[in-house]
Amino acid sequence: MSGIFCSLRQLSVTYRRGKNNAAALDGIDLDIAAGERLAIIGESGSGKSTLARALAGLLPEGTKVTGEMLWPALGHPPRPGRDFGFVFQDPGTSLNPVLTIGEQIAEGARRHLGLGWKRASIRAEELLGRVRMPQPDKAMRAFPHQLSGGQRQRVAIAAAIAARPALLIADEATSALDVVVQAEIVRLLDGLVREDGMTLLFITHDIALASGFVDRIAVFRDARLVEAGPVRSVLSAPVSNYTAALIASHRDLATPPLIEELAP
Ligand SMILES: Nc1ncnc2c1ncn2[C@@H]1O[C@H](COP(=O)(O)OP(=O)(O)OP(=O)(O)O)[C@@H](O)[C@H]1O
Numbered sequence: 001m002s003g004i005f006c007s008l009r010q011l012s013v014t015y016r017r018g019k020n021n022a023a024a025l026d027g028i029d030l031d032i033a034a035g036e037r038l039a040i041i042g043e044s045g046s047g048k049s050t051l052a053r054a055l056a057g058l059l060p061e062g063t064k065v066t067g068e069m070l071w072p073a074l075g076h077p078p079r080p081g082r083d084f085g086f087v088f089q090d091p092g093t094s095l096n097p098v099l100t101i102g103e104q105i106a107e108g109a110r111r112h113l114g115l116g117w118k119r120a121s122i123r124a125e126e127l128l129g130r131v132r133m134p135q136p137d138k139a140m141r142a143f144p145h146q147l148s149g150g151q152r153q154r155v156a157i158a159a160a161i162a163a164r165p166a167l168l169i170a171d172e173a174t175s176a177l178d179v180v181v182q183a184e185i186v187r188l189l190d191g192l193v194r195e196d197g198m199t200l201l202f203i204t205h206d207i208a209l210a211s212g213f214v215d216r217i218a219v220f221r222d223a224r225l226v227e228a229g230p231v232r233s234v235l236s237a238p239v240s241n242y243t244a245a246l247i248a249s250h251r252d253l254a255t256p257p258l259i260e261e262l263a264p
C-alpha cells in the first residue's frame, strides 16, 4: 500500500486540566503512510497517548486542539471501532468482566459490520483462531478472568480488529506482559497488520522492542516530535542527542550486531 493515511500539521493539544496550561502535544508535523508500521517512542508524559487519543477522536471534552489532522485515505475522521481499533496496556479495562469472550468479540462485528448474532459469533471464533488463541471454541464461552494476561491481550486484539479497521493503535499493549509473551504479542500484531494491510501505530517507551518489527520510528519528548524516520536510519544515525541517548541506554541496540543486521 502507498499514499498518506493521515497528515498532522502543527497539531497541538492542551488539556483543560493540564499542569500550568502546558501543551501535551506542541506543533506536531507528521505524516503516517497507509499500511506502515509506525512506532511512537517516548518517556512517560511525552504525549504518546495524547497523540493516539487525538487521532482516534477520543480526547476529553474541553481539550483545546489546534492545527490540522487530515485523512486523505478515509476522506472523513475515523469512526471508533470501525475505522480504527485500539489495544491498551491493560485488557482488563477494555474487556467486560461479565460478558463471555465470544460475546465481546461478536458485539464489535455485529455493531460495525451489521452481522446477525449467529454470523457475528462465527466471525468471533475465526478471529480467536487468527489471534492464535488455544481452543477457540472453548475460549468463546470463557470469561476474561479465566484467561492469562497474554490470552486476554489476544482477545483484546481480536475485538479491536473485529470490524476490519484500517488503523490499529496499540498503546503500551505489551508493557504489562513478561518478555516472552511480549515477543509473542508483537509477532502476532506484526502478522495481523501485514495480512490485512492495516496501518499500525505501536506506542511504547521501549525503543528496542519497537525496532524489531516496525518500519519507522517517531520519537517524542516533552510534547514535541524530536525526530521521525526509518528504523535503520534512526538507529544508525539519530538526528538528536536525545534519541542517541535512548539508543545508548539499550545495550542490545547500541552494540554492533543489530545495527549491522539492519544496515543495507
Ligand atoms: N486527561 C488529562 N488531563 C490533563 N492532563 C493530562 C490528561 N492526560 C494526560 N495529561 C498530561 O498530558 C501529558 C502527556 O500525557 P500522555 O498520557 O499523552 O503521555 P504518555 O507519553 O502517553 O505517557 P505514558 O508513557 O506514561 O503513558 C502529561 O503531562 C500528562 O500528565
Ligand code: NI
Residues within 6 Å of the ligand: 048, 049, 050, 171
Ligand atoms: Ni500513555
